[in-house]
Amino acid sequence: MTRRPIGYYVHHHGAGHRARAEAIAAAIDWPIVLLGTGLAVAGIDLADDRPVSGRFDGMDDTASRPAALHYAPVDHEGVRSRVARIAQWIATERPALMVVDVSVEVAMLARLASVPTVYVRLNGERSDAAHLEAFRGATALLAPFHLELEMPSTPAWIRDKTRYLPAITAAAQDHPRQDDHILIVIGRGGPPGDGAAIAQAARACPDIQWRVIGPVTAPTDRPANLDLAGWVDDPACEIASAGLIVGAAGDGLMGAVLAADRPFLCIPEERPFGEQRATARALHALGAAIMLETWPSPDQWPTFISQAKALPPYARKRLHDRNGVDAAATWLATMAATAVQELEPVV
Known part of the structure; x- marks a missing residue:
């Protein structure tokens, strides 16, 4: 029986999101498909959603933007195309799980499309309405850093929902210093x-x-x-x-x-x-x-x-886990298997 894939959304700002995704994809024992801008043949290549100016800080200046969203510019062809492409892929492939690294909007889209989500939660003061709603809507949260690097102000319910998985990176080789x-x-x-x-x-x-x-x-x-x-x-x-x-x-x-x-x-x-x-x-x-x-x-x-x-x-x-990539891959595969059992119960 063909297993329903894991979709992994890769944000295009900075190199860390893609590096995490590729490290997990190489280690996981479950079919996984990357979705993001600039992936070319490495996955589902989405249209660019950045402003014409090229400047991108994850927010837009639209006055009517709902508080539960960060970036939802009006009449942007790239945004329209990528939303349609993601929704089409979900409808066709019926993923067992969506990992979102990172985008409040993609997390909301996946949840609206009836897909369990794992939201990659970065460090910082993310107490705004958009982040909190994405956290609430996710099945689980993944923090790619050690628990001891957590901000003291992070609420207990977010900590309880988070799996801390430091060192999601390619395996380090020993080199003479x-x-x-x-x-x-x-x-x-x-x-x-x-x-x-x-x-x-x-x-x-x-x-x-x-x-x-x-x-x-x-x-x-x-x-x-x-x-x-x-x-x-x-x-x-x-x-x-x-x-x-x-x-x-x-x-x-x-x-x-x-x-x-x-x-x-x-x-x-x-x-x-x-x-x-x-x-x-x-x-x-x-x-x-x-x-x-x-x-x-x-x-x-x-x-x-x-x-x-x-x-x-x-x-x-003490802040590093030599098995970080394997731990993340095993956990996500388990999450996908659990989701499939819940979505398709044995009768």
Whole structure:
């Protein structure tokens, strides 16, 4: 008997959502189909719903938008097309479960289409009406971070509905650490790195080799100990090989740093609902990273590097689960099997 698939909606802002989805898809013992913008042949490729301006923060400025929605622009062809495509796929394939990573609107659409949903709940202060209604409508919530990184203000009913599954990322490989190498990681979700400021930091620490992966503006005078690598095929390998990581507080980078057990200087970027700031503050409080509010001045770097390298490894290790991907895959497969039994009871 053919098993009804799991649909996995992948948000297109940042790289972490897709990385999670692909890691789970590779590990799960259940048919799974990815749905999202930019997937090409990797799944169901949906029309782009972003504004013409290209700027996207997950909200729209429509005055008449219901409080239970974040992004519902009026007369947007991309939005109309993707809603129809998702609904058509649900009607045709009759999924056992929809995982939504992340979108309040897609979660509501799946629930309206009579599909059990698992909503991926990111960190931050998500007490607005839209998030709360998506949480209530979901069968379960998945938090891709450790319970100890949870915000104290999160209500008990949300915690009780949440399965905490840290380290949903590709398996880390063992690499020899180069303690005199610092890796700066610039992700897809924010602006390019400031090449001039990075060059100043490298000059302030001439005995350390600095390497940047991701987009960065070109400095006018690049020191010899600074390598600007751009996009790389295997960032996890780069992270595992470095002596210290500098970067933002997205779930993807945090998971890779914890998986590799590397010292971390964390500079959170502005995100809706304070997601990265909440994560960075919790990592700092637990001794798993040094949080920096802003990019340091050149003379501050030696001190911050020493502080990060002095953090105890156990503080990082306790927040990581080496079997995180398998645990997530097993749990979702069990959720799908349970849903099928409830939707199609034996008579």
